[in-house]
Amino acid sequence: MARVVIVTGGTRGIGEAISLALKEDGFTVAANYAGNDERAKAFAERTGIAVFKWDVSSPEACAAGVSAVEQGLGPVDAVVNNAGITRDGTLLKMSYDDWKEVIDTNLGGCFNMAKATFAGMKDRKWGRFVNIGSINGQAGQYGQVNYAAAKSGIHGFTKALAQEGARFGITVNAIAPGYIDTDMVAAVPADVLSKIVAKIPVGRLGQAHEIARGVAFLCSDNAAFITGSTLSINGGQHMY
Incomplete structure (x- = not known):
């Protein structure tokens, strides 16, 4: 029977690529999304992947969402925590809501997704968590104290939870993408983007499928001896 994986923020950008890669590798994929019903419906029709709507910043919504996935697809064996938002601004201009929304999401x-799924993985003695961090959580970024703090926190969360899960066959790893050619990056002004690319040793933006293949490997049986690690996929921009 195919293993079930939840990919949060799984219907667009890097999340879409992750969902498709895991389906290709034989997982039954549940793609979570937060708001764009039309885009999620189109994704489901195009890919055949089931979609589920909930807000990952809400513990109650995560518990209910995981329950819906389990009722529809079966016990959850793996979680890819990819959902994320930005509310950029310098500290002096950043509101408390901008800080809280980014940290909470x-x-x-x-935390909310692990809380809702860890016990089941523990009982079955197998599980995978892959948490999507960021180069900006490793190196920092001007105007992103909220985002950088949250992503840096993900790397610490990963190492701590890995120690709790190891003896139960649960691995917990992170991937820290660099600048990837997604809608979010495409919205960056051309002159700013060219300066970013100039700092990437391989000379280009990354592609979503390059992140997705890293996630697929970490979710596989072949990665059973890897836990508490962060895989940086950033073209050499930050060697951490």
């Missing part, structure tokens, strides 16, 4: 979402 990007970092809190990882």
Whole structure:
């Protein structure tokens, strides 16, 4: 029977690529999304992947969402915590809401999803968590104290939870993408983007499928001896 994986933020950008890669590798994929019903419906029709709507920043919504996935597809064996938002601004201009929303979604979402799924993995003695961090959580970024803090927190969360899960066959790893050619990056002004690319040793933006293949490997049986690790996929921009 195919293993079931939840990919949060799994219907667009890097999340879509992850969902498709895991389906290709034989997982039954549940793609979570937060708001765009039309885009999620189109994704489901195009890919045949089931979609489920909930807000990962809410513990109650995560518990209910996981329950819906389990009722529809079966016990959850793996979680890819990919959902994330940005509310950029310098500290002096950043509101308390901008801070809280990013922390609650990007970092809190990882906790909420682990809380809702860890016990089942423990009982079955097999599980995978892959948490999507960021180069900006490793190196920092001007105007992103909220985002950088949340993503840096993901890396610490990963190492701590890995120690709790190891003896139960549960691995917990992170991937820290660099600048990837997604809609979010495409919205960056051309002159700013060219300066970013100039700092990437391989000379280009990354592709979503390059992140997805890393996730697929970490979710596989072949990665059973890897836990508490962060895989940086950033073209050499930050060697951490």
